[in-house]
Amino acid sequence: MKLSKKAVTALSFTIGACVFISTAFADMALGSGYDQLKGSIKNTAAQMEKGLNNYTIETLITLKDNGQTMVQTSTLEKIDNEKQASERSTTTQQTNGETRTNYSYTDQKFSVWKSGEEDKYYVMEYPVDSSRENWNRFDNPFNQSGAAEIEKIVDALVGGLKDYVQVEERPEGGRAYSGSLSEAQVPAAVNAVSSFGIKQLISDQSRMERDSKLPQMESDIFVKKVSGTAVENNAGLLEKMTGDVTLSGIDKSGAQHDITLNVVLKLSDIGNTQVAMPDLTGANIEKVSQSGGFSSKHVGTYQNNIVIEKDGEFVKIGERILEITSVENKKVTGKYYETVKPGFEAEYPNAYNFSFEYTPDNSNPMSFFTYTNAQGEQENGQIHPNDLGMLYLDLNVEIMDEHSYRSNVDIQYFNGEFNRVFEE
């Protein structure tokens, strides 16, 4: 049988279309290892924020130079979403061999922290009524504003590298991801940007630490190898992630250095983590006050000069006086007035004169007191304790919305700093 030309054309077009569309659909459905890994990460982050009752995260970051450990930081963080409490301890080994430790505990009512150098716990107690959202909970980074856009950008940058992520089904359930890039596969732009970034990081680090042993790389810096693994358990949570980046370069003396940054993240003890406040009985404790830092020692008179420049000279035309009359039950009361020397009223027409009651809330930066200005209008103000014997007063604060405010700086000749007047 001889097929007509038309039939052959139609047939070959159909075959081509079938092969194309079916494979493309299959390819789309299979997705890349990268997309699956991204899905796992998103799921894990969402569960860590909400869903898992408690868990432990271990982080280990190591920086090695030619195989020798330079800096190592390990963090152990226990989070309990039910009790709304978290514990965190960090150990850092620096380039000069010193080791530093830090410990902190936070819950709805208390914050406790201790650094390794001193045997002393700092404790801060929060009032019962203050709603404490920031007990060090885990925030899902994918829910933050702008995360979707950043994800798109990262996707575009990853581009053709998506298929480097290999996926394997584990016999015990879940998946294992792995991927590695050698020198030739790291895109030139990524190579240049990350090499430059790490170079800057090292030079910053060695500027901060005087006896840093990190090598100063000068030339021929390039990303030698990038690799990573991730293990997902059968509940779809990532249990372990590792990442390695090796950077190669030559230092001033011409010696070759391979600097490796190694990161290990582990999620463990899901449902078995115990978060407990440290036993403070008999321990060395320093209570940190938190009524905006105010205490009875702040009672007194504070003064700030009204100074203008006239005929090429500084002239004091008056004084601002802030009197704190009492600090009781976290309530600060006092009065504020401005006196202008006779003859200078025209220079400073709207002098303030009011008394106030201020209840600062340390956990809420948006706590103000209200007062009435010379025109009879209501305005907002704030007072902060500053250095020893100093207060900082913010007047005519404009509240933008529930999370932000703006200090009005257009009050004449006013810098907000008040010094205690001591009677001698």
Place this chain on the structure above:
Amino acid sequence: MAGFKAAFVNESIKLLKKKKIIAAAVLSIFAVLIGQIAVTAIKHGFGLRVVGSTEFPLVVLSGFTYTILPLFAIFVAIDMFNGEFSSNTMKITLARPVSRFGVFSAKVLNLALFIAANLLFVMIIALLAGFIFNPSSASLSGIVSVVLSYAATFFPVFVFALLVVLLSNIIRGGLAVFFLSIMVYIGFNFIGIVFSNYSSFLMTSMFDWYTLWISETANVFKIFRQILILFGCGIMLFTAGYYLFDRKDV
């Protein structure tokens, strides 16, 4: 197929006489030179080794496949079809004792040859530049991966050129085809980035599939799927192009 051979030679000679070939060659040399200057500047300015000698051709390739190569493939494809129709030389071509299929395949094969030759040309210059400027980091495996990358890049670019051939057989005006091709090219790249889920359907998203070929742990299944996609898409576009060319009134 004596007729086909003659048609093929005929098309090749026509192609070689075009000034565009010289322009493509000059621009290719420029691309390599600019790339090398940039790499050298970064090396001496920031102390970063962006590329070793065998990676340099790959850096050039990643820029070249997205710019000069598709642009000249579009030029050549339009010249072969719209150009000949508008200058009325298509009649002469078709008056020869060759079937329309013979003429069409001769043209497409020449287009393929042009793309391959352009890639080969750039590869040789880039390799030479790499060796001259960064002689320290040459290796045989590096050269093999460069050759493999350039060879792999041929296929998606050729399939894209087939799409341009199809367009130039649908629309008469060469300029309209040119702009449409550019729009399609930009559109495909845009969709590939923004809606990356659908990138499997776009041959432009495979322009950088050479990275799969030179990966340490080759993702064989992915490469196989992409070969099938390119193959299917290629056949489809070739047949559709031929069908329209065959029915065209001169």
